[in-house]
Every structure is written in structure tokens, then in C-alpha cells.
Amino acid sequence: MGVNATRAADDRRALISLQGVSKEFAPGQVVLDDISAELPRGEFLALIGPSGCGKSTLLKLIAGLISPSAGSLCVGGGAPSASEGKLGFVFQDANLLPWLDIRDNVALPLKLAGLPRAQRDERAEAMLEMVGLSHALGRYPRELSGGMKMRVSIARALATQPEILLLDEPFGALDEMTRDSLNEELLRLRELQGWTGVFVTHSVAEAVFLASRIMVLSANPGRIHALLDIDLPYPRTAHTRTDGDYHAYLTEVTRSLHSVGGHD
Amino acid sequence: MARRMNGILASFTWPLVVGLLFLGVWYAAVTWLDIPEYQLPLPHRILEEGVKEGPTLWSGLLQTTYACLLGFFTSVAGGVVLSVMLALSDIAYRGIYPYILMLKMTPVIVLAPIIIIWFGQGIGSITVITFLICFFPIVANTTMGLRSADRGLVDLFRVYGASRWQAMLHLRIPAALPYFFTGLKIAAALTPIGALYGDTVAGMGSGADAGLGFVVVIFSSQLKVPALFAAAFTACAIGFLFVGLVNLLSWWALHRWHDAYQQEGN
Ligand SMILES: Nc1ncnc2c1ncn2[C@@H]1O[C@H](COP(=O)(O)OP(=O)(O)O)[C@@H](O)[C@H]1O
Ligand SMILES: [Mg+2]
Numbered sequence: 001m002g003v004n005a006t007r008a009a010d011d012r013r014a015l016i017s018l019q020g021v022s023k024e025f026a027p028g029q030v031v032l033d034d035i036s037a038e039l040p041r042g043e044f045l046a047l048i049g050p051s052g053c054g055k056s057t058l059l060k061l062i063a064g065l066i067s068p069s070a071g072s073l074c075v076g077g078g079a080p081s082a083s084e085g086k087l088g089f090v091f092q093d094a095n096l097l098p099w100l101d102i103r104d105n106v107a108l109p110l111k112l113a114g115l116p117r118a119q120r121d122e123r124a125e126a127m128l129e130m131v132g133l134s135h136a137l138g139r140y141p142r143e144l145s146g147g148m149k150m151r152v153s154i155a156r157a158l159a160t161q162p163e164i165l166l167l168d169e170p171f172g173a174l175d176e177m178t179r180d181s182l183n184e185e186l187l188r189l190r191e192l193q194g195w196t197g198v199f200v201t202h203s204v205a206e207a208v209f210l211a212s213r214i215m216v217l218s219a220n221p222g223r224i225h226a227l228l229d230i231d232l233p234y235p236r237t238a239h240t241r242t243d244g245d246y247h248a249y250l251t252e253v254t255r256s257l258h259s260v261g262g263h264d
Numbered sequence: 265m266a267r268r269m270n271g272i273l274a275s276f277t278w279p280l281v282v283g284l285l286f287l288g289v290w291y292a293a294v295t296w297l298d299i300p301e302y303q304l305p306l307p308h309r310i311l312e313e314g315v316k317e318g319p320t321l322w323s324g325l326l327q328t329t330y331a332c333l334l335g336f337f338t339s340v341a342g343g344v345v346l347s348v349m350l351a352l353s354d355i356a357y358r359g360i361y362p363y364i365l366m367l368k369m370t371p372v373i374v375l376a377p378i379i380i381i382w383f384g385q386g387i388g389s390i391t392v393i394t395f396l397i398c399f400f401p402i403v404a405n406t407t408m409g410l411r412s413a414d415r416g417l418v419d420l421f422r423v424y425g426a427s428r429w430q431a432m433l434h435l436r437i438p439a440a441l442p443y444f445f446t447g448l449k450i451a452a453a454l455t456p457i458g459a460l461y462g463d464t465v466a467g468m469g470s471g472a473d474a475g476l477g478f479v480v481v482i483f484s485s486q487l488k489v490p491a492l493f494a495a496a497f498t499a500c501a502i503g504f505l506f507v508g509l510v511n512l513l514s515w516w517a518l519h520r521w522h523d524a525y526q527q528e529g530n
Contacts, residue, residue: 063423084425095416099438099521109424111434140521160424 014038015164015196016062020071023057031057033221034071041163044190044197046207048253049217049225050261055200056092057222059166062198063089076163083164085113088157088195090167094149096141096156102128103137106156113160127155130189147178154186158193167199171206183209184238191235204257208249209236216253218260226256305490314494317483321491321498324476329502331387331459331475335394336506339451342395343402344444350403351410351436352428361407368400372458376465383466390462390475397458398451402444409443410436442522445514452506456499476502 016039023032032054039045047055060066061073064080075083088109096105104111107124115123128134131151141149150170157165170186171179183206190197201207207214208230216226230249232240240246287307293299294306301309314321346364350357372393379396383389413436421431463477474482476499483492519525 060419065419065422084423087423089420089423091416091420093416095414095420097417097435097438099441108420108434112421112424112426112430142521142523142526 013040014074015041015043015076016198017074018062018071019073021058021061021068021073022070023054023061023066024069030221032061033223035222035224036071037215037224037227039196039198041196042194042212044210044212045199046211046214047198047200047217048202048204048207048214048257049222050219051202053217053219053260054222055217056168058217059089059168059198059200062164063087063166085160086162087164087166088160088162090150090153090157090165090170090199092168092170093173094141094146094153096149096152098141101138101140102133102144102152105141105152106159109156109160123159124155127159128152130158130192131155131185146174147182150174150182151185154189158189158195161193163195165195165197165199167197169200169202172202179203179206180238180241184236186210187234187236204250204253205241208232208246208253209240214253216256216260225260228253228256302487302489305493309490310493310497313488313490314497317488317491317494320474320479321476321495324474324479324495325498325502327474328456328459328463328476328499329505331390331394331462332455332502332506334387334391335458335462336398336451336455338391339395339398339402340448343399343447343451344406347403347406347410347440348432348437350407351440352432357407357411364400364403367396368404372396372461376462380466385466386468386473389466390459393462393466394455394458397454397461401450401454402447405443405447405450406440409440412443413439441517442524445510445518448510449507449514452510453503455506456502459502460499 016037018035018037021032021035022030024030035058037045047058049055057066061068062075062080064075064083067081073080076086097108100108103121103124106127107120110120110123125134125137128137131154133148133151133155136144136148141152144152154170157167171182174182187210199210201210211230212234214226214228214230215224216228217223218225228249232243232245232249290304290307294304305313346360350360375396376389376393379392380389383392410432413431417435417439418431421435426434459475460477460480463475464481467475467478467481476495480492480495480499483495515525
């Protein structure tokens, strides 16, 4: 009973919490200004906004790669810098090590965490099976298409079984069909593993399709312009894209984005 | 398979054609222009004298190869260790690198007498001279490689809490390999130059101790011009050996993943 009560309290508390977070790289050059948000467990938040408004910076702050100039962040109950192991990061343009084959690329976070070889391989192979790349274990990144590289990158980020997944424009460089199918695959993985996610995208359609909430940022300085709930039920599938509510959300988010000057 | 054989044959055909043409021009020029042997000996005379001086050339080749190996491997080992140190500490890099540059800017020719005072005539000084000539391209290239790991990959390692050593071992060193091999190829080509030059200033006179550089000095003082040409071709073999081995090693280390070895239609 005690355990359940703790779990329930945990669920209500935010997994990621940002309080008045600001970031300036040089004095006076404010990139992010006073960002506050609470992400409960299970949230899938999309960050969208004009180029240069600080979306990648916000992800890096959550990952603990950089620290805020003002305000505070709490990730998984602690400081972001102590969140390794709880957190997976899918970088822009896949970011694979060219000298490792696919299996070793996926196993890299496990290797850095000190897992023995046999366990690493087993886990990496399971992850690759999950993203449909079992047949490519021994191949090298240069032999893969853009979509396959991205799947490897996602498998790597999920290999440590993180509570939190951060994705920085993961599918930005892919054609629309590949992107749509990877979007559906990502939701399937989320259904399976139940992580909490934050992702950056330039695509309103992608944001609405994936996210449970969308944060629209304005630029110079980056501020929260709007926080919109997307109340489309999960699991979302290809059919969701023809849904009337889905299109209403598309319109709403596009309008919001126009008013911050962020339409493409 | 057949196509591959054809490709190999084709890659030998043109050098062979050019080589034969060159020999033809050589014979023609010497005959028609009446060039004396002490200026340009005929190819078959070079071969004859080369065979006659065979034992001297052979022991010179062995001795010089030995000096090359010593100089090359000490410079690779020293260069790599220093590069890793410079990559691990920014202070070390900024403090030490200018002095390495300074050493590089000092011509080995003016250092040679000092080196001989310190290490004496013989293999010691020759190794040090070879080392100095090979050292810089290895350090310069390896250091650049170790310091130029992709930003995104550096972030990746930080997200997963990699230690400085883990990042060195699993990111910076593999990322530096192509640069390292570039330095190694330059060093391999410079190695015989270092050893032969070292030989001419610090070589020892007699029998099996005489390296190829020293043999050249003797031949030239005796005006054995065809033998001198034979010595030049022998020295060329050392260069081929070193550059060939390094190319092979580079292929072995990089062909699986590096774009320079990308096969088409793969
Ligand atoms: N490490 C850094 N040093 C200095 N300025 C930076 C750094 N990272 C990002 N910036 C600046 O911060 C702003 C926001 O960058 P970024 O977060 O990458 O934007 P976005 O991902 O929304 O396109 C840009 O103006 C960029 O030049
Ligand atoms: Mg960005």
C-alpha cells in the first residue's frame, strides 16, 4: 500500500519542472527568458517556434549539457546534470559514430555505463529489433539511409530504458513519407515503454500528431507564447491524420505560430 | 573476378609503358649526345655495378632500414603519447605546442652537430635525427584529430555521463585515426630522408655498420657513379616499403567505416 501511495504522489508531481529558466550565452543576449513549465509523467511535449528562438538550448538545459543563467530546473527529482541513465537524447541528424557498427552504436550508452559486453549486445539487439533493424546489426552508418540512421539513433536513446526522452528535430531531414511512418513508430514505442518526452520540430503536423501538449515559443528573447493541450486520444494512428479535431488543432497551432512570425 | 584482374593489369600497363619509353630516351640521349659515364651511366651499367657492390648495398640497406625503424617507431610512440597529453589538457596544449612548433622551425641540419655531441657517431644520433624529422607531422596531425571531434558527438558522450578517459578512448582516438594516418604517411615518406641524412653526418665507416647514406658518401668520393645510381634505387626501396606498409595499415584500420575507402555500389 505504502509503495502505491508513493507512486501516486510521484505521478502527480512533475517529472520535469522548469521555474523561471533564462539563458544568455553572452551578457545582454537573452536567448531564453523566464520559461516555466511542469511536465507530469507521460507528457509528450512539442517545442515549436521560429528558428533561433532557443528550442535546442532548452533541450540542452533539460539534458544538463548547459546550465541556466537564472531560474531552476528539476529533472526526475534532481538536478539535470545528475539525470544520466534516466534520460535519452535523440540528436539532430542521427549523430552516430561512423567507426562502430549499428549494434555497437546502440550499445554505446550501455558501454559508457559499464555494462558487460554480453548484456550490452543482448539489449542493443532487442532495441534494434524493436525499431525493425534486426537485419542490419553488423552494418556501418555510412551504409544506411537517413531514415534507418534515425531509427538507430532512437534505438540508442532508448537502450538505457530512460524515463525521459529528448528529441531535437529528429525527422527534420527526412522525406514526408519516411517522417510519417517514423512518427507512428515513435508513438508505438512510447505506448510500449511509457517514457515522458520533449521534442523539437519545425512541422506543425508532426507536433499535433505526436504531442500531448505544444509549447509555442517566440524569438528574441525566447518566451513561451502559448501552451496548447492536444486532446486527441492515444493511440494515434494514420487515421488520426484525417480526423476533424486533428485539423482544427493544425489550424490553431499554425495561427499561434504565425503570430510569433514562425511560419515557414 | 576477370574484371578485377583486368583492372590490376591496366594499372600496371601504363607505368610499364612510360618506364620503357623513359629507358629508351635514356639510351638514346646517352648514345647520341655522347654523355660520359661519370655524368650519366647507362641503365645496364647501373645494374652491373649494383650487383658488383651487392653485399655493400645490401648491408647498407639493412642498416638504414634498422635506423628507419628505430626513428619511425620512437617518433610514432612519442608523438602519439604527446598528442594524447596535449588533447587531455588545454593548458598543456597552449603551454607546450608553441615549443614543438619552435623545434619544428629549427632545421635539423643545424641541430645535427649538437645531436652528435650528445649521442655520438652512429645509430644513436641517426635515430634521433630520424625521430626529429618524423615527429612533427605525427604530432601535428594527431593533435588536430584529437581536438576536432564532432560537437554533436561530444554532447552525446556528455549526455551519457562519459568520463574524460572514456571520451578519449571511445570518441577522440577513433575520430583522430584518419588524421593520425595522414601524419603517419607523411612521416613514412620522411623516414628514409632522416635516416639517410643522419647517415651522411653521423654514419660509421666500416662493414656492416655502414648505412646506405654512408655508402653513398664513399661511392661519391670514389667517383663510382653507376654504383651511386644503384644506391639511389636501393634507397627508393626503403621509401616504398614504409609508405606501402603504412597505406596497408591505414586501409586495415579505416576501410570499414571511413569515406575515403567507400566503395561504389556498396
Ligand atoms: N553555445 C552557444 N554559444 C553562443 N550562442 C549560442 C550557443 N548555442 C546557441 N546559441 C544561440 O542561441 C540562439 C538559440 O539557438 P538554438 O537553441 O539552437 O535555437 P533553435 O534550436 O530554436 O533554432 C541562437 O541565436 C544561437 O546563435
Ligand atoms: Mg535547433
